[in-house]
Amino acid sequence: MLKKINCIINGEPKEIEVDVRESLLDMLRNRLHLTGTKQGCGVGECGACAVLIDGNTIDSCIYMAVWADGKNITTIEGISKPDGSLSDIQQNYVDKGAVQCGFCTPGFVISTTALLNKNDDPSRDEIRRGLSGNLCRCTGYQKILDAVETTVEQRRNSKK
Amino acid sequence: MENTAIGKSQIRWDAVAKVTGRANYTGDIPQKEMYHGKIYRAKIAHGMVKSIDVSEALKVPGVIKVLTPDDVSSYSFPTAGHPYSLDPKLSDKADRKILTRHIRLYGDEIAAVIAKTELAAEEALGKIKVEYEEYEFYLTPEESLKEGALEIHEGTKNIIADTTAEIGDLETGFKEADILIEHDCYTPTVQHCQMENQIAYAYKDVDGRWVCVTSTQIPHICRRILGQAFGMPWGRFRVIKPFVGGGFGNKQDVTIEPMVVAMSMAVGGKPVMLDLHREEVFACTRVRHAISYKMKFGFKNDGRIVAGDILAISNNGAYASHGHAVVAKGGGMVTALYKVPNFKYHAMTVYTNIAAAGAMRGYGVPQISYAIETFMDTAARKLGIDPFDLRKINMTKAMEENPLLHMTQYTMGLRECIEQGKERFQWEKRVEEVAAAKKAGKLRGLGFAAFAYTSGTYPKGLEAAGCRLVLNQDGSIKMMVGATEIGQGSDTVFRQMVAETVGVPVDMVYADQVTDTDTSPFDTGAYASRQTFVSGMAVKKAAEELKEKILLAALEFAEEGQEAETVDLDVKDCKVIKKSDGSLYTELGDLALKTYYHLNKGICLTADVSNKCIQNAYPYGGTFVDLEVDKVTGKVKIYNILNIHDSGVIINPLMASGQVEGGMTMGISYALDEELRYDSSTGKPLNNNLLDYKMPTMMDVPDLMVDFVEIPDPIGPYGNKSLGEPPNCSPAPAIRNAIADAIGVDINAIPITPQKIIEVLNAKDKEV
Incomplete structure (x- = not known):
């Protein structure tokens, strides 16, 4: 059964027809070709499919597309600034070597964005807890932590 | 002359595409009218299929076809990502078919559905009816080797191989010994857990050939195996590798490509995609070999090893895959570390009914390192010798030949790793801290373990690589390699190599987004930590050739009065200069433009080389760790952990430390958390998902320290030795040794799970 939903995706209002059995992840990837959001497990264990829904990090693989009706959704494609330049989080992931195979990276960038929106001065332990819903097998997480801590520090300094 | 690109922390060229979601992986590339395939998997661990009824499945709307073993190619093929061998005796075991009636593991592949949507394919799977004749199944070598056990593969007695490598005379050695020490240990079945599951799609191209786009570490090997699986000339296939979401050896095997090509063949060459679930990847692709070791070594009282006897039994699961090569590698790695004048390494690789074991980061060396380095620690205590001293007494030296591998090492930096590592780790200070903690009743301990590894597979395997360089009109360089970027960063270090050797900035060397067997030069792929070393040789050779052609072209296009000889010319920062006075001879971009467009002179400059590497260089290193065991919960808390590596010259320090950190993390959880477990009553995997299988999260990993001892190796193209797999080899034994200390x-x-620790602590309390 198909159902029409209305939502905002990366700042643009959209009207989309979705299968009522479809996940938000499938809707984003297959209907909107927003393939930056990845599937690593399909059951909410790895965080590769994380998107922001009204500012909260959600695993889109276990979120029904129909639930997105009326919601404001940001995917990795909506994280960069409108002029195409990288967000500070993205830039630090690049500069600190936090990217290897890159398959988990969009999910990590999304989760980091939400974490730092909610807590602008997280401790190392709070960062670890805040990003523990995202799995990475390449980096051992060390350089991801570096990238996040650097962002926190840069934001703190720019406020001074 | 100072390096311009080698040894500099270069940002990986694909990082921006990856942080913005623009890097296309196999599943991200749209195809018109793509069908979806799904595999019907066995619900028993061992037996025969008596009947398959697909009639109900065919009625599901959207289902195009259901394939059974009778509908697909029945050639047997090998799956290991090893180069083809001209010697049939050395060929990999061809024990696999695309679909099978003979079930050898829970999840074995019986039938396949092709449908218009994934959902329809899933629904159809639920309607296939299969009747089985069930056999007894075996989860361990002990079970499958017992008297009267059924043969999982006919005529094998469940033994893939049984080999013994020997040096000297073991019995004589034991007679010379003052003390004999025995040691048994076990390493478990674990899984790679690369974040991108196996995924591929296939179609018939306009030229009538079969194209398979796949997330693989080995595009050129994959093409050859497709040829073998269909009994067709290899050139009839083309394999394309887009960005890969990690592999760690799991994708150094051809697991789904023949299936997905067979699916496309069944629907007239329309594109079909096969995208495995995480649960299938765990249960039905590849795992690391579980190996049990029985060891007996003879020592002199002064610590010298006089004899060593190792029996290693490797659980290979249901299909041969990489088979015996993995456990067999262990013997040579023991003799790469230590001198064992009388040595016997008896290795056996055994079929069982669990997931097939293949290549996984370290290729048998995390296992043998665990065995030998926990043994050295135990032996040091029994001998009353400091564990570092015991290692130094027995360590090999540079310029010695490995008596099993017959390769001479020109550099051996383990001594330097221990000295520099102790300082960096503040070992002496930690010894005091730990002693104080122990006095205060805490279970705190220190541990160390070393490893040796290889750079590529020579002399066991072929080491060939290719590189093609094209000088563009603006003086930039297009680089094409058959070596396979899977996230480890090889393309970025190859760009650095070209930049260094030709004399241009790194950002003027362009890598390929895909590896394509039609256009990328032959290279066997991403494994054995070979690419920076082996493929690097080809890259250097091509870069040298291109540079020479640039210098000759510079002379050809010299202005009047601009006399010079090639020996006096060099390229630096995109300028051809005179070495003698550093003056500008010509801009590389201007020269390139002339080579393209001069009406009568010059030709476009390219270099297209292939190289065979007939050398090996062993990297060395180790792990230092400081930890505490919680008496109440049995949990281990790591306070400090350092990996230090002799990998020769480090090409890119930032990316190199990233490799080490990732490998260390895999090693830490190998020691403490990870094990793929099976139900002993059904043979079904119990934890084949990322929730129950304990792959570490960010909260589970301590801060990691990384250091390098950079001794330039004369064999490595830029003084470098391998680095990708080594970091995973020593954390587990170091952690075990620290726990033993604690x-x-x-x-x-x-x-070493909390449960095991609590059981041991309880038993110890009872003894007291």
Whole structure:
């Protein structure tokens, strides 16, 4: 059964027809070709499919597309600034070597964005807890932590 | 002359595409009218299929076809990502078919559905009816080797191989010994857990050939195996590798490509995609070999090893895959570390009914390192010798030949790693801290373990690589390699190599987004930590050739009065200069433009080389760790952990430390958390998902320290030796040794879970 939903995706209002059995992840990837959001497990264990829904990090693989009706959704494609330049989080992931195979990276960038929106001065332990819903097998997480801590520090300094 | 690109922390060229979601992986590339395939998997661990009824499945709307073993190619093929061998005796075991009636593991592949949507394919799977004749199944070599056990593969007695490598005379050696020490240990079945599951799609191209786009570490090997699986000339296939979401060896095997090509063949060459679930990847692709070791070594009282006897039994699961090569590698790695004048390494690789074991980061060396380095620690205590001293007494030296591998090492930096590592780790200070903590009743301990590894597979395997360089009109360089970027960063270090050797900035060397067997030069792929070393040789050779052609072209296009000889010319920062006075001879971009467009002179400059590497260089290193065991919960808390590596010259320090950190993390959880477990009553995997299988999250990993001892190796193209797999080899034994120090009991089987620790502590309390 198909159902029409209305939502905002990366700042643009959209009207989309979705299968009522479809996940938000499938809707984003297959209907909107927003393939930056990845599937690593399909059951909410790895965080590769994380998107922001009204500012909260959600695993889109276990979120029904129909639930997105009326919601404001940001995917990795909506994280960069409108002029195409990288967000500070993205830039630090690049500069600190936090990217290897890159398959988990969009999910990590999304989760980091939400974490730092909610807590602008997280401790190392709070960062670890805040990003523990995202799995990475390449980096051992060390350089991801570096990238996040650097962002926190840069934001703190720019406020001074 | 100072390096311009080698040894500099270069940002990986694909990082921006990856942080913005623009890097296309196999599943991200749209195809018109793509069908979806799904595999019907066995619900028993061992037996025969008596009947398959697909009639109900065919009625599901959207289902195009259901394939059974009768509908697909029945050629047997090997799956290991090893180069083809001209010697049939050395060929990989061809024990696999696309679909099978003979079930050898829970999840074996019986039938396949092709449908218009994934959902329809899933629904159809639920309607296939299969009747089985069930056999007894075996989860361990002990079970499958017992008297009267059924043969999983006919005529094998469940033994893939049984080999013994020997040096000297073991019995004589034992007679010379003052003390004999025995040691048994076990390493478990674990899984790669690369974040991108196996995924591929296939179609018939306009030229009538079969194209398979796949997330693989080995595009050129994959093409050859497709040829073997269909009994067709290899050139009839083309394999394309887009960005890959990690592999760690799991994708150094051809697991789904023949299936997906067979699916496309069944629907007239329309594109079909096969995208495995995480649960299938765990249960039905590849795992690391579980190996049990029985060891007996003879020592002199002064610590010298006089004899060593190792029996290693490797659980290979249901299909041969990489088979015996993995456990067999162990013997040579022992003799790469230590001199064992009388040595016997008896290795056996055994079929069982669990997931097939293949290549996984370290290729048998995390296992043998665990065995030998926990043994050295135990032996040091029994001999009353400091563990570092015991290692130094027995360590090999540079310029010695490995008596099993017959390769001479020109550099051997383990001594330097221990000295520099102790300083960096503040070992002496930690010794005091730990002693104080122990006095205060805490279970705190220190541990160390070393490893040796290889750079590529020579002399066991072929080491060939190719590189093609094209000088563009603006003086930039297009680089094409058959070596396979899977996230480890090889393309970025190859760009650095070209930049260094030709004399241009790194950002003027362009890598390919895909590896394509039609256009990328031959290279066997991403494994054995070979690419920076082996493929790097080809890249250097091509870069040298291109540079020479640039210098000759510079002379050809010299202005009047601009006399010079090639020996006096060099390229630096995109300028051809005179070495003698550093003056500008010509801009590389201007020269390139002339080579393209001069009406009568010059030709476009390219270099297209292939190289065979007939050398090997062993990297060395180790792990230092400081930890505490919680008496109440049995949990281990790591306070400090350092990996230090002799990998020769480090090409890119930032990316190199990233490799080490990732490998260390895999090693830490190998020691403490990870094990793929099976239900002993059904043979079904119990934890084949990322929730129940304990792959570490960010909260589970301590801060990691990384250091390098950079001794330039004369064999490595830029003085470099391998680095990708080594970091995973020594954390587990170091952690086990530290736990033994903390609790005073040797636990020899990993993972050392809280449950095991509590059981050991309880038993120890009872003894007291």
